[in-house]
Every structure is written in C-alpha cells, then in structure tokens.
Amino acid sequence: MPxxxxxAGPVEDAARGLLGCExxxxxxxxxxxxxxAYAGPEDTASHARHGRTARNAPMWGAPGRAYLYxxxxxxxxxxxxxxxxxxxSAVLIRGAEVLAGMDTVLARRRAAKPSAQICAGPGKxxxxxxxxxxxxxLDLLRAEGLxxxxxxxxxxxxxxxxxxxxxxxxxxxxxxxRFALAGSxxxxxxxxxx
DNA sequence: CGCCGGATTTAA
DNA sequence: TAAATCCGGCGA
Numbered sequence: 118m119p120x121x122x123x124x125a126g127p128v129e130d131a132a133r134g135l136l137g138c139e140x141x142x143x144x145x146x147x148x149x150x151x152x153x154a155y156a157g158p159e160d161t162a163s164h165a166r167h168g169r170t171a172r173n174a175p176m177w178g179a180p181g182r183a184y185l186y187x188x189x190x191x192x193x194x195x196x197x198x199x200x201x202x203x204x205x206s207a208v209l210i211r212g213a214e215v216l217a218g219m220d221t222v223l224a225r226r227r228a229a230k231p232s233a234q235i236c237a238g239p240g241k242x243x244x245x246x247x248x249x250x251x252x253x254x255l256d257l258l259r260a261e262g263l264x265x266x267x268x269x270x271x272x273x274x275x276x277x278x279x280x281x282x283x284x285x286x287x288x289x290x291x292x293x294x295r296f297a298l299a300g301s302x303x304x305x306x307x308x309x310x311x
Numbered sequence: 312c313g314c315c316g317g318a319t320t321t322a323a
Numbered sequence: 324t325a326a327a328t329c330c331g332g333c334g335a
Contacts, residue, residue, distance in 0.1 A: 192329070279327070
C-alpha cells in the first residue's frame with residue numbers, strides 16, 4: 118500500500134505506518150522510530166481542539182503535508198498531516214535514528230559527538246533537520262526539500278500514553294496513541310513499558 | 312538514574 | 324498563563 122494511502126486513513130493507522138519511514142533533507146537522512154497520533158477537534162489533546170486557527174491550519178490540509186509549530190518558546194515540532202483534506206489530524210515525529218549526515222546533525226544540534234539519543238525527542242528531530250516556520254505546510258511526498266519516503270518495515274511496536282498532554286481529559290489523556298519501534302535506542306523519554 | 316528549575320515565545 | 328520540550332545540576 119502506498120504511503121499516501123496510509124496517511125489518508127485513520128490517524129492511528131497513519132502513525133503506525135510512519136514508523137520505519139525515512140525523512141530526507143539534503144544530506145541528512147533520519148529513520149522515524151517514535152510517533153504520536155493527534156486527531157481533530159474531538160481530541161482534547163490535539164491542537165485542533167479549539168477548531169481551525171492560524172497556527173493549526175495545515176492540519177486541515179492534504180495528507181503528507183508538514184505541520185510545524187513552535188513550542189515552549191524555543192522548539193519547533195514536526196508533524197505529518199494525515200486524513201483526507203478537510204479532516205484535522207496529524208502525527209508528531211518524536212524520535213529518529215540518523216542514517217546519514219551525522220556531521221550536519223551534530224553541528225545543528227551543537228553536540229560534540231554522536232549518540233543514540235541525538236534525535237530522541239520531537240524538538241531534537243526538527244532541529245537535526247534544520248526545520249522552522251518556513252517549512253510549515255510543505256508537501257513531504259514531493260521529492261524536493263524535505264522528503265518523506267517508505268523505509269524499514271517495522272517489527273514489534275510498543276504503544277503507550279502520549280507525552281506532555283496532562284491538560285487533556287479522559288479518555289484522550291490516557292489513550293495509547295504513542296508508538297515506537299521496540300528496541301530502538303532513539304526512542305525519547307519517558308520509556309514505554311514493554 | 313530520577314527529579315527539578317530555567318530558558319523563551321506564542322496562542323488562546 | 325500555560326504550553327505536544329530540552330538540558331544541566333544535584334542528590335540517591
């Protein structure tokens with residue numbers, strides 16, 4: 118099944134389908150190992166919970182676009198928009214392994230040496246790719262600029278509650294919409310129970 | 312290894 | 324005023 122079709126489906130399936138896929142920008146190639154699913158206005162943890170705003174507008178767009186937002190006054194977060202056009206949902210990229218371009222990643226992350234956790238966290242992933250506001254809304258399925266492509270077929274997948282959404286109400290708050298490749302060293306904290 | 316506070320801008 | 328976070332410092 119083509120990636121575009123998976124992204125056009127339910128956000129939970131799209132999230133699982135993104136595990137193992139690759140993000141490419143210039144010389145940097147990352148393998149996605151951890152994601153979180155965020156649905157539309159009905160999901161009280163989602164940026165779409167108050168309806169359409171200037172910030173979350175890309176969430177209503179076509180599947181496969183980027184939704185980037187600024188968080189905690191200093192971090193950019195990369196999401197892949199999912200669902201049909203007009204339906205607001207997106208998948209937050211939370212963790213990745215560096216397949217190529219480690220020197221560039223080290224420079225952007227201001228790290229002295231490689232480590233398994235260099236892209237373990239959503240802020241780290243966007244920073245490693247050099248992403249900010251100007252990449253908001255990009256079509257990731259076009260092979261120019263930032264590109265998303267199929268990769269490794271996932272083995273075992275772990276799931277658990279989403280991180281940093283204590284403000285959401287149940288059942289959204291406890292929903293297991295965080296997914297990660299079992300055994301990957303690039304999964305962010307807190308760890309998902311096996 | 313786990314907990315805690317500060318950084319720093321924006322959206323609602 | 325709190326946020327879909329990160330990092331360094333401190334104590335066990």
